[in-house]
Amino acid sequence: MLDSGLLEGKFSAHPLCITPRLTHLAFADDLLVFSDGSQHSLLGISGILQTFHSFSGLDMNPSKSELFFGGYGDSEAAVIADLIGIRIGVFPSRYLGLPLNPTKLSLATLQPFIQKITKQLNSWTTKFLSYAGKIRLIVSVVYGKVNFWSQVFVLPKGFYKKIDNLCSAFLWKNTTSSARGARVAWKDICKTKEEGGLGIRSLEEFATVFRLKQVWHLFTRRGSLWVMWLDHNIFGRRNYWLMDSTPRLSWNIRKMLEVKSVFQRLIKCQMRDGMKASFWFDYWTSLGPLIELFGQLGPRELRISRNASVWEATHEGQWHFPNARSHQAEQLQICLSSVAPPSPLRGADWYQWKQPTGTFSETFSSKGTWMQIRQISPHVAWHKAVWFKESVPRFSFIHWMASHERLTTRDRLLQWGMNVHGSCVLCDSGLDSHDHLFFKCEFSRSLWISLAGRSSPNPPLSLPLASMWVLGVHSSPPHYASKILKLLLQTAVYMIWKERNRRVFSADATSLSATKILVDRTMRNRLISFSPEESVTTISLLGFYFGCISTPL
Template identity: 35%
Template sequence: MCSAFLWTGAPETAKDAKVSWASVCTPKKYGGLGLRRVEVWNRILCLRLIWLLFTKGGSLWVAWVKSNLLADKSFWDLKTTSKGSWSWKKLLKLRSEARTFSRCRLGNGSSCNFWLDSWLPQGPLIAELGESGPRQYLLLIIHLLYDSSLLPFSTSRAWDLLHCFSSTDIAPWHKSVWFTGSVPKHAFISWLAVKKRLPTRDRLLSWGLNTPPDCLLCGSEIETTHHIFFGCDFSNEIWTSLLVSCPLSDCLASSLQEVLIWANRCSNDPTIRLMVKLLLQAAIYLIWRERNTRLHDTQSKPADIILKDILTTTRMRLSSFRGSNMDMNAHDSLLTIWFRHFECS
């Protein structure tokens, strides 16, 4: 049901797909929805099994593998044969990837292979010197053991390393979309809006659908995401009223992304920032809902009623935080702060 909301139609075409699967599986911090690909997650769990081979001596599975499959041989140097199960052969195929996450701690010298295990920052010594290294440098193949085990394995760290995200990939607006206390459906619609993946009429036309191009809210221009939220007379009336009634007067943003970035730094008070984020998400959601209502039910509400709905929705959300850890001010309740700054009249 959830997937049907994002994807419809044939699997081999992008028609009617709101968001790409790659984007959905990208962490929220980097502009995605934060779902995890099963394929990648399975690889990470397999890497953890490899890690267990070197760390969990008391495990029955580890003991069986060492006795029947390794037989005093190095896991890194073991040749792939017909021996072993399908899952074991998969582990062997992941050895090159596993080296990225395996580092040894040098200790008393009993079971870490000098040439094949990763005890140097650069990786296995044999990878640096080549297969002829032991003979060329006249070094004995000795064993060194890490004091206790490999360094701790972190599935979340492995997930980040496999995706290779950098600080420049961070979506600057993500903290204004995904935050503690947000309304899930408001956050989701805001995410689709900032990604420009709402099914506006310009997108429907690009999919080849026969639909009028005019905006359903004002009827004067082609309906795009930017127009609905910033170029439409209807939404502009709502934003103007919000600027008058709320502490948003210093917001000079001209796009949805800029507004969300501003919301995360609009005040030094985290309570005010929370209220502004909730207010903006409620506005995005209710403007989009009004657009859909006019499309499907041929009913409409004036802008002043939508404005009241936005304020009421935000106020009701804040009232649900009473007595919880979201009540961040010990002296004033969230609603007291709300009426002081957002609904003064």
């Protein structure tokens, strides 16, 4: 009815909604109607809605409706609003639970969202959660909500920093007030597990992924209303590659243009009819984007405009170039000698996205894109000893902290200027430090040797060496010994740290023999949770462990 009303002249279209013709957007019982905002148009729209009410029974609720004007003075807008009987709305306005705003979202606008996340984190501080449990909640709940917003809006960097501070404070301090004194910096936590982090994806880096995905949709979803609108109203005269970021463009469009250099090295065009592929900027030959090969003077040398499509480089179905006057031009002509010229018979051009393996696919992978654009750090040698399928999450976390030497041992407290007794509470000799606890201490050394001695009479007596050692043990069935030893190592590390804390904070002590029994029981409970291999001839991990108790691995 609204489309018909526009064609019949009952109201006039918004200047930016003429092509493609856009009169309204509807979702469930929410309706957005666009017009030029004149009195004639608003009265015409009201009449159409009244006609709709007469045969459907559905009516507009003026108290729940709002008018938004652009380019009108306050007094003029007020007169029109009074005439229609609908109040004037103020940005930001909420639609489908999200704030609509014609300008960049500020930190003040996002304050209700920040307060909602803070309230969620505070509700978890009353529960007894392990570090591993907190990480799971942060990733699945908090980061899930933020990433949903990041897909829709360009959020300020200050917002991401605030969320990271809240999550860091919750993880290390079980509060949301301050992350001061965090044991591991959040930027290090956001590294991959192979690089010594916890595998949490940086919010700011992933925001770039969402901008790249928007540009990918601009190139591949030609039937989308959003893409059609952008093609006509934003990139009508100058395509994405040639468009410069200017203040007249919206904040979201400017952010899409900012990722142009990253986008160019990740997208590849499969040229067919050559109508859509950019001659200079798309990666459509084995030489890559030709503008990078020829430089900014390339269009003058080949007499092909910067805005040209590949089809414009042909004449009567054949490639058409001036005589080669440079090495780059010779390279291009040699390359194109094996490339069929564009033809409508071959269908439309289509695009592919680069995967972490270096291959190209028609599917955009958010995770794969993040892996290619993120800041890469060196791998740590011990990550496979900490993170593996059979591990216990809370054991892995303590092992991870011990590998980083970030447990609150007494030597660290002394370095911070705290007045504490520095000796080890397990053996009462030696400084309470990571190096001493794992495994120079008489208590921890005896425990570790009694457990790992089944595999070797002289197991390594330092955590870094022990982590590397458990990765190199082989057996039949394949890798069973390594799996058992990895689990045994992190169980021992966890139990040693737990016993150390028990003696520090409760003055209670568990004997070495009792600790050995506890480790053995923990191992059995964990291994019994795994089902045997599919082959009936293969023993289970638990069965293999039983066989190792009395015999070498």
